[in-house]
Structure formats: C-alpha cells, structure tokens
Amino acid sequence: MADHTTIEGPKSPSPIGTLKPEVPKKSRSTRTLAVANQKGGVGKTTTAINLATGLAACDQSVLLVDLDPQGNASTGLGVSADETDVYEALIGGGRFEDVIRASEIPGLDVAPASADLAGAEIELIEIPSRESCLRAAMAPVLGQYDYVMIDCPPALGLLTINALVAADSVLVPLQCEYFALEGMTRLMKSIERIRRSYNENLDIQGIVLTMHDSRNNLCRSVESDVRAHFAERVYRTVIPRNVRLSEAPSYGKPALVYDLACAGAQAYARLAAELLRREGVETSGAAAE
Ligand SMILES: Nc1ncnc2c1ncn2[C@@H]1O[C@H](COP(=O)(O)OP(=O)(O)OP(=O)(O)O)[C@@H](O)[C@H]1O
Numbered sequence: 001m002a003d004h005t006t007i008e009g010p011k012s013p014s015p016i017g018t019l020k021p022e023v024p025k026k027s028r029s030t031r032t033l034a035v036a037n038q039k040g041g042v043g044k045t046t047t048a049i050n051l052a053t054g055l056a057a058c059d060q061s062v063l064l065v066d067l068d069p070q071g072n073a074s075t076g077l078g079v080s081a082d083e084t085d086v087y088e089a090l091i092g093g094g095r096f097e098d099v100i101r102a103s104e105i106p107g108l109d110v111a112p113a114s115a116d117l118a119g120a121e122i123e124l125i126e127i128p129s130r131e132s133c134l135r136a137a138m139a140p141v142l143g144q145y146d147y148v149m150i151d152c153p154p155a156l157g158l159l160t161i162n163a164l165v166a167a168d169s170v171l172v173p174l175q176c177e178y179f180a181l182e183g184m185t186r187l188m189k190s191i192e193r194i195r196r197s198y199n200e201n202l203d204i205q206g207i208v209l210t211m212h213d214s215r216n217n218l219c220r221s222v223e224s225d226v227r228a229h230f231a232e233r234v235y236r237t238v239i240p241r242n243v244r245l246s247e248a249p250s251y252g253k254p255a256l257v258y259d260l261a262c263a264g265a266q267a268y269a270r271l272a273a274e275l276l277r278r279e280g281v282e283t284s285g286a287a288a289e
C-alpha cells in the first residue's frame with residue numbers, strides 16, 4: 001500500500017475521525033467491486049469516491065481504481081495522474097503497484113486515470129486477452145486491500161468489460177428517472193454475458209438510488225418500480241440530491257471530508273455500513289447507524 005499523509009482539512013485535522021467506529025479488523029480476501037452503469041451522470045464517481053471513503057472510515061483498506069478517461073475519481077480525491085496512470089499498467093507494460101498513489105484519507109489509495117486511457121478502448125481491441133487485461137494487471141496488488149472499487153466510464157465498452165471481468169460484484173448507482181429501468185435491462189444482459197463467458201461468480205452487490213428527491217412524484221414512482229423488480233438487491237440507504245456532494249470534488253475532497261455533517265455524506269456513511277453488513281463484516285459505532 002502507498003504511504004498516507006494525515007488529512008489536513010482547513011480547521012479539523014481529520015474530519016472522518018469522528019466517523020471511525022471500533023470495527024474489529026478481519027482478515028478476509030479482497031472484494032473487488034465495479035461501480036458501473038452505462039448511463040452518464042448517474043452518480044458512479046460520486047458513489048465510488050464517497051463509498052470508498054466510508055469503507056476506509058470503517059477500517060477497511062481500500063483501493064479506488066479510476067477506469068474512466070475523464071479522471072473524475074482521481075481529481076475528486078485530489079490525486080493527479082501526472083506521473084503515471086492506469087493506462088500504463090493496462091496497456092503500457094507498467095506495474096500496477098507503481099501506479100498507486102496514497103490519498104489524503106488514511107486507508108484509501110488511488111490508481112489514477114488520465115485522458116490517455118481513452119486510447120485504451122481502441123488499443124485493447126488488438127490484444128488477444130483484451131477482456132481480462134485489468135484482472136491480470138491488478139492481480140499482484142489485490143491481497144493488500146480489503147476492497148478494490150473500480151469507477152467505470154459511462155459506456156459498456158472494453159474498459160467497463162475489463163472492470164466486470166476483474167470484479168467479484170457490481171454496484172449500480174441508479175438515478176430515479178424515466179428510462180432508468182430500460183438502462184438496467186441492458187446492464188443486466190451485459191453482466192449475464194460476462195458471467196457466462198469470463199467470470200461465472202460475478203454478482204450484483206447492490207443497486208443504490210442516487211440524487212433521490214422524495215418530494216418528486218416521478219422519483220418515488222421509479223423507486224417503487226425498481227424495488228418491486230430488484231427487491232433486496234436495492235440498498236435501503238438512498239442518496240439524496242445534495243449540493244455539498246457536487247461541490248466537494250472541486251476541492252479535491254470526498255464529501256465525507258468536505259462536510260461530514262451534510263445529508264449526502266451521512267447517506268454514504270450509512271451506505272458503507274449497509275454494504276459491510278451485507279458482506280457479513282461486523283460494524284459498530286457512528287458509521288454503522
Ligand atoms: N446525490 C447528488 N446530489 C447532487 N449532485 C450529485 C449527486 N450525485 C452526483 N452529483 C453530481 O452530478 C454530476 C454527475 O455525477 P457523477 O460524476 O458522480 O456521475 P457519473 O455517473 O460518474 O458520471 P459519468 O457517467 O460522466 O462518469 C456531478 O456533477 C456530481 O457532482
């Protein structure tokens with residue numbers, strides 16, 4: 001794992017310190033989660049950043065792999081891809097461990113992305129094992145982490161396929177809007193194809209409703225359809241529409257550090273606890289409520 005510096009917020013030295021529950025450290029094998037939805041702007045990156053931070057606050061060691069050429073997960077955590085990025089390990093023959101950077105959050109490392117990764121979609125086509133390059137590249141570092149989260153680009157191209165082949169399960173952020181269920185059908189078909197051909201154990205970790213507004217009728221009606229259709233796969237925790245969540249990336253900080261008290265940060269802390277409960281990891285304290 002990369003070295004971590006202490007968080008230096010403007011006033012409070014470690015805002016997530018107050019979140020930190022007494023969680024017994026368990027030695028488990030690494031769980032790799034792909035945060036995927038081919039629809040753009042549904043909250044994949046916001047979920048990847050804040051859930052990864054929430055898991056780190058629950059004493060899990062976490063690697064966030066930015067697999068989107070937009071690089072939003074990297075910049076949103078204040079990590080630059082100036083020196084090297086995921087492209088180097090995926091295509092360029094570099095070692096994955098050389099790509100990994102420490103974030104300001106104790107326990108959270110980042111494998112950053114730059115625009116170079118856009119070329120990977122094309123270059124991967126030429127490689128015989130094009131679907132499993134990420135799995136092979138990440139293999140040497142996996143054992144160092146409790147969780148690896150992969151932030152996928154908004155497409156079902158080769159980068160997302162690489163994430164799904166490398167993952168144990170998929171976490172799907174879903175915005176409660178018209179056509180949300182149609183998009184889910186396509187994603188489910190892709191997951192089924194990957195399961196049949198490359199990764200028979202791939203499952204759905206869960207579906208998280210994002211940018212939720214309970215005063216909005218359409219939002220409530222889509223939520224009840226999604227819950228009726230996907231039942232217990234949908235997390236009980238919903239992420240509200242919250243302006244602090246959208247402000248935080250411009251400061252290079254997760255919302256859990258930028259403003260831990262805001263409704264969005266609190267929802268992601270609850271989501272981290274719910275995810276850990278689903279996985280049978282005991283949690284206690286603030287983040288588990
Ligand atoms: N719960 C929320 N409340 C308010 N704004 C949000 C919320 N979640 C995400 N946003 C904002 O919505 C926009 C899209 O979010 P995000 O970048 O996380 O989506 P994405 O699915 O990763 O997008 P892309 O498909 O382009 O990768 C961003 O400006 C983000 O700050």
Ligand SMILES: [Mg+2]
Pocket residue numbers: 044045046068072152153
């Ligand atoms: Mg994104």
